[in-house]
Amino acid sequence: MSSQALKILVIGGSAAGPKAAAKARRMDEHASITLIQKEADLSMASCGFPYYVGGVFDDRNMLICTPAGIVRDPNFFDKAKRIEALVETEALSIDREAKTVTCLHLPSGETQVLPYDRLVIATGASPLYPQVPGSDLDGIRTLHSLGDADALRAVRDQGKVTKAVVVGGGLIGFEVCEALHLAGIQTTVIEKTGQILPFLDPDLAKLVENHVRSKEADIITNNGVAAFLGEDGKLNGVKLDNGTELPCELAVIAVGVRPNVGLAKAAGLEIGDKGGIAVDDFMRTSDPDIYAAGDCVECRSLINNETVRAPYGDIANLQGRVIGQNLIEPESASFPGITHTGICKIFDFTVGFTGLSEAAAREAGFDIETATVSGLDIPGYMNGQLLVSKMVADRKSGRVIGFQCIGPGDASKRVATVAMAIRGKLTVEDLNNADLPYAPPYSLALDHVIVSAHVLDNKLSGRMQGISVSEVKQRVDSGADCFILDTRSPQEFEEMRLGIGETLIPLGALRGRLDELPADKDKEIILYCKISLRGYEAAAALQAYGWTQVKVMEGGIMAWPYPREK
Amino acid sequence: MSSQALKILVIGGSAAGPKAAAKARRMDEHASITLIQKEADLSMASCGFPYYVGGVFDDRNMLICTPAGIVRDPNFFDKAKRIEALVETEALSIDREAKTVTCLHLPSGETQVLPYDRLVIATGASPLYPQVPGSDLDGIRTLHSLGDADALRAVRDQGKVTKAVVVGGGLIGFEVCEALHLAGIQTTVIEKTGQILPFLDPDLAKLVENHVRSKEADIITNNGVAAFLGEDGKLNGVKLDNGTELPCELAVIAVGVRPNVGLAKAAGLEIGDKGGIAVDDFMRTSDPDIYAAGDCVECRSLINNETVRAPYGDIANLQGRVIGQNLIEPESASFPGITHTGICKIFDFTVGFTGLSEAAAREAGFDIETATVSGLDIPGYMNGQLLVSKMVADRKSGRVIGFQCIGPGDASKRVATVAMAIRGKLTVEDLNNADLPYAPPYSLALDHVIVSAHVLDNKLSGRMQGISVSEVKQRVDSGADCFILDTRSPQEFEEMRLGIGETLIPLGALRGRLDELPADKDKEIILYCKISLRGYEAAAALQAYGWTQVKVMEGGIMAWPYPREK
Numbered sequence A, B: 001m002s003s004q005a006l007k008i009l010v011i012g013g014s015a016a017g018p019k020a021a022a023k024a025r026r027m028d029e030h031a032s033i034t035l036i037q038k039e040a041d042l043s044m045a046s047c048g049f050p051y052y053v054g055g056v057f058d059d060r061n062m063l064i065c066t067p068a069g070i071v072r073d074p075n076f077f078d079k080a081k082r083i084e085a086l087v088e089t090e091a092l093s094i095d096r097e098a099k100t101v102t103c104l105h106l107p108s109g110e111t112q113v114l115p116y117d118r119l120v121i122a123t124g125a126s127p128l129y130p131q132v133p134g135s136d137l138d139g140i141r142t143l144h145s146l147g148d149a150d151a152l153r154a155v156r157d158q159g160k161v162t163k164a165v166v167v168g169g170g171l172i173g174f175e176v177c178e179a180l181h182l183a184g185i186q187t188t189v190i191e192k193t194g195q196i197l198p199f200l201d202p203d204l205a206k207l208v209e210n211h212v213r214s215k216e217a218d219i220i221t222n223n224g225v226a227a228f229l230g231e232d233g234k235l236n237g238v239k240l241d242n243g244t245e246l247p248c249e250l251a252v253i254a255v256g257v258r259p260n261v262g263l264a265k266a267a268g269l270e271i272g273d274k275g276g277i278a279v280d281d282f283m284r285t286s287d288p289d290i291y292a293a294g295d296c297v298e299c300r301s302l303i304n305n306e307t308v309r310a311p312y313g314d315i316a317n318l319q320g321r322v323i324g325q326n327l328i329e330p331e332s333a334s335f336p337g338i339t340h341t342g343i344c345k346i347f348d349f350t351v352g353f354t355g356l357s358e359a360a361a362r363e364a365g366f367d368i369e370t371a372t373v374s375g376l377d378i379p380g381y382m383n384g385q386l387l388v389s390k391m392v393a394d395r396k397s398g399r400v401i402g403f404q405c406i407g408p409g410d411a412s413k414r415v416a417t418v419a420m421a422i423r424g425k426l427t428v429e430d431l432n433n434a435d436l437p438y439a440p441p442y443s444l445a446l447d448h449v450i451v452s453a454h455v456l457d458n459k460l461s462g463r464m465q466g467i468s469v470s471e472v473k474q475r476v477d478s479g480a481d482c483f484i485l486d487t488r489s490p491q492e493f494e495e496m497r498l499g500i501g502e503t504l505i506p507l508g509a510l511r512g513r514l515d516e517l518p519a520d521k522d523k524e525i526i527l528y529c530k531i532s533l534r535g536y537e538a539a540a541a542l543q544a545y546g547w548t549q550v551k552v553m554e555g556g557i558m559a560w561p562y563p564r565e566k
């Protein structure tokens, strides 16, 4: 240990900053560690804001306290962590030559210049805001700071707002939508692009859309905000690009975030091509005495080695910890990169993803195969719930490079499982035989993840030819000449059916009724059942009997996001 | 496709056998596939038996039907899978020279000789039975066949049995215990060895014991069955090795299974040193035309390359599928091995494991480090539940080679996650920075798996010195001279405390009260808190202030399985 205590300054007091500071303290009891935080609060669990707003819990302190119930205020940081936390204090500039940071104490207006040996920038990100007329009206908010959470929670508690618009159909947009819905507010999410939840592929995103609509929240896609409308400075509606006016007393903007790189930029630190502070694997900026972590940086994708921004709470903490260690033992820890893993609860659906979507993988230049699979999470006799997922593999290496999973079933477990498989660079073949924890309360004998690998394996090896629900819809809409076969039982057909010109031949009867199939063996035949397991079995048989264009509609009726006859 | 249809015989009609047959059918519509099954039923979900017995569901058909509700009887196999299923038919012998199997139709007593090109042996295992006096009394059962399940379900439905003894404290023993408990039967599990659930290390197993006892089911360890007692041929008690007599009307034996290798052995096939049929990675026996899978074989551990038996339903299905593929395209699929992953619900606890326990790893000769960690599965504000786990790493490679996780929290997800990490041969360092799906309904910002890796990392790098609860108990019981420090708040101390001579100094006050610590800096100091997070932080500080023997009691009070003062 050096005789002179190391002076560490950390700018930003929410996730990455405090984590770096706390870890540094554990590494070195004698360092001088100071946290500079603009806001009044510290260590806020931002990810919990939607649940506080939605009334899942009522004690605001739970957002800023330890598991033992102690609020993480400057006194806590002083006593428990021996970290000096300067709140309501903004870092104004960094002098890299002098190794100082100039700070402004916001309440008093006083500035002070703090010296550092090592500096951490964890300034986070700021919410983006559409630049349209009326955006200064009262009643327009984001949900980013604890102040925002307080304000939206007050909306719930006051119970006056009846209609709200959420601008932006991403994770936070839908969390806000659900929270407002729980507050009894009629909510519409508007999304500029054609699709909500951009990390999903469109077919799965549509299933989530349907689910949200089934909860009586509305979604409008392909439509941005043209203007906020109001009277007497108060919001009373949102005007969309197509002219529609949606009356509402509240609008919440959730169109993404922009990394806070102003300080770093002004200090001459390198900014990466994705707009975040550039850091190496040690989370060190272009100045070796300055580290940066969290929403303000960009990092590396472990899938394709590209730099990406990953504004997630877990990543901020992981990176913060790496810094905390390196502050005391330089280059002793590294952050290798991310696997694009995230999750969100949207009403009764879990929506999770890891790795690349089909679209992202293609854009990144991968030659891929995908499999969309519907199935239960646990056995029917244990009251299993549906999962619909899509697994993406790189043809060349056989590696799994993406997995999306949605539905009322336990998607969280499946996404975590595949995230680890991706981290381990496992191939579809590896997943084919994975030894997972099986018992009826927890999974099928062959877990959804394994079945997904099996189906992908079947497609990669040419044993199954798939067709997506959207391609089938196109065929149907364009009146294409194909034979559509539903392989379920007559009873199932009575209860629910697509009504897209299909013929019903139950799998069990198929081999005896081959004469009802197209005489032209090269005619396209599209098969499905509820989840397309029986569709797949039927397809294997038909191929053996000489039909050459036999395709399984992946995911079956459970993955069909369009209107059904029944 | 060959002009002559391939003749495939499969012996065993529950999991591995039907899976191999079904996969072979999908690979080759023209093969002749015959399933030989001794019992009347086919494709039984044995793993579901305890839930049927316990009344979690009442429709017996759910144990043998497809997700679409069709019972998998010979008609189903014929129609949907075009597989001939001969039920109530026992395979008596295999003539490898003639390539035939002699079968006995049990109802009629007729035998027939069936020819094969390729044969699959999937004869499963048989329950072990203690050879003690009285073992032929009425009222002694196993839970292995569907017939057993019917009988035990009838016990529930009749409501006459009031007391039961379960012999054997493994997974199935506790599933049966819970099922009988749900049927209102006072149940005692007796276990010959000193510990229930042998795949767990003792400290964790004891926590499960406590949980079971809290449900008013009893457990007696270190005690085998000396005799079954009865009158008029009917069981009325169990006598233990130590002479104790437990009155009961029902005893269920669950002391493990023995692979059914009789047929294979008689045919001269190689039997492995673990007592199962020996197979290669293609699941081929020593006769290249004969495959074997499921409970009757032994396979390879991916952790230490040893042969092991893995009598699990998922493994049976995975291996069956590999065979189904190889039957048609030899050597096209392989089963690389298992990672020892399993799980079980025991009342409100999930008990899961993957890889090796500390004991197993040491026995296998690994130089290991372990970390026992308590923590919530999701945030407190989302009503997080406790998990207690132990992660095991190989020092040399840094690889994670084991993980046990128990508690009311979602252990299933964590075990699946680590199972995949083990499959990917990931190191503790890899897990340190894993990108998992984080949102408050699903995990902490740093998931329990990651925190477990962090703690293990701290131990591996010497930043934390741990001591297990059982070592602390030994210290206390032997009156060892050590200083025990509880670092929680006075309020927490009032509500719950160990009472093992500890001193209370809250973490936040510790640095100001160093004078209350032993003057002898080399005295052993043991720290803990509720989960030992604050204990660890305090330990880091004390080390910096010169104490040299500072140990964190791993898992904290939540991992303490012994009686507490409060």
Ligand SMILES: Cc1cc2nc3c(=O)[nH]c(=O)nc-3n(C[C@H](O)[C@H](O)[C@H](O)COP(=O)(O)OP(=O)(O)OC[C@H]3O[C@@H](n4cnc5c(N)ncnc54)[C@H](O)[C@@H]3O)c2cc1C
Pocket (backbone or CB within 6 Å): A011, A012, A013, A014, A015, A016, A017, A036, A037, A038, A039, A045, A046, A047, A048, A049, A050, A089, A090, A091, A092, A122, A123, A124, A125, A143, A144, A145, A172, A260, A263, A293, A294, A295, A296, A310, A311, A312, A313, A314, A315, A316, A343, B438, B439, B440
């Ligand atoms: C509503 C909501 C829900 C979310 N849900 C999830 C989720 O479910 N899962 C997930 O992984 N992520 C989620 N996130 C994202 C997650 O909260 C962020 O990734 C994480 O907070 C980033 O941490 P950070 O420390 O980098 O930045 P921030 O948390 O943004 O903290 C930066 C801090 O720095 C301070 N600061 C900035 N500039 C200065 C300055 N010049 N001087 C002093 N202080 C300064 C700011 O005031 C701020 O407090 C969610 C975010 C929100 C808003």
Ligand SMILES: Cc1cc2nc3c(=O)[nH]c(=O)nc-3n(C[C@H](O)[C@H](O)[C@H](O)COP(=O)(O)OP(=O)(O)OC[C@H]3O[C@@H](n4cnc5c(N)ncnc54)[C@H](O)[C@@H]3O)c2cc1C
Pocket (backbone or CB within 6 Å): A438, A439, A440, B011, B012, B013, B014, B015, B016, B017, B036, B037, B038, B039, B045, B046, B047, B048, B049, B050, B089, B090, B091, B092, B122, B123, B124, B125, B143, B144, B145, B172, B260, B263, B293, B294, B295, B296, B310, B311, B312, B313, B314, B315, B316, B343
């Ligand atoms: C109560 C219970 C709970 C369980 N829970 C779980 C769990 O939660 N998770 C898990 O992974 N595993 C569990 N298992 C284990 C799992 O059920 C087995 O691993 C799996 O069934 C093995 O499949 P198998 O096909 O190899 O053998 P089996 O299922 O035993 O099937 C073998 C079949 O072959 C037939 N047979 C044997 N010899 C002949 C012959 N000579 N001729 C004709 N037929 C023959 C038998 O009648 C039998 O039906 C549980 C088992 C039980 C009994």
Ligand SMILES: CC(C)(COP(=O)(O)OP(=O)(O)OC[C@H]1O[C@@H](n2cnc3c(N)ncnc32)[C@H](O)[C@@H]1OP(=O)(O)O)[C@@H](O)C(=O)NCCC(=O)NCCS
Pocket (backbone or CB within 6 Å): A013, A014, A015, A018, A019, A022, A023, A026, A042, A043, A044, A045, A046, A047, A048, A313, A314, A316, A317, A321, B372, B373, B374, B375, B445, B451, B454, B455, B458, B531, B532, B533, B536, B554, B555
């Ligand atoms: C909490 C915060 C201040 C970080 O402080 P911290 O002291 O590192 O975090 P914790 O109090 O959880 O302590 C974690 C330490 O205890 C260790 N630990 C956790 N559980 C343990 C247990 N049962 N036994 C032993 N050690 C344990 C961890 O490994 C870690 O130590 P390490 O980093 O040296 O390995 C910072 O993460 C924060 O401000 N979080 C709130 C905001 C946030 O995360 N927002 C984004 C998501 S909503």
Ligand SMILES: CC(C)(COP(=O)(O)OP(=O)(O)OC[C@H]1O[C@@H](n2cnc3c(N)ncnc32)[C@H](O)[C@@H]1OP(=O)(O)O)[C@@H](O)C(=O)NCCC(=O)NCCS
Pocket (backbone or CB within 6 Å): A372, A373, A374, A375, A445, A451, A454, A455, A458, A531, A532, A533, A536, A555, B013, B014, B015, B018, B019, B022, B023, B026, B042, B043, B044, B045, B046, B047, B048, B313, B314, B316, B317, B321
């Ligand atoms: C069911 C059983 C007969 C096997 O038959 P099976 O036809 O292989 O099994 P399934 O009906 O589930 O069909 C699985 C096939 O459909 C595929 N599939 C599953 N879901 C699919 C979907 N949504 N879309 C397309 N294909 C799908 C699978 O990949 C598999 O095909 P493959 O092996 O060629 O890759 C056998 O597993 C069995 O008897 N099980 C019950 C007993 C048991 O498992 N006991 C132990 C545990 S309790």
Ligand SMILES: [Ca+2]
Pocket (backbone or CB within 6 Å): A312, A314, A315, A340, A341, A342, B435, B436, B437, B438
């Ligand atoms: Ca993540």
Ligand SMILES: [Ca+2]
Pocket (backbone or CB within 6 Å): A435, A436, A437, A438, B312, B314, B315, B340, B341, B342
């Ligand atoms: Ca398993």
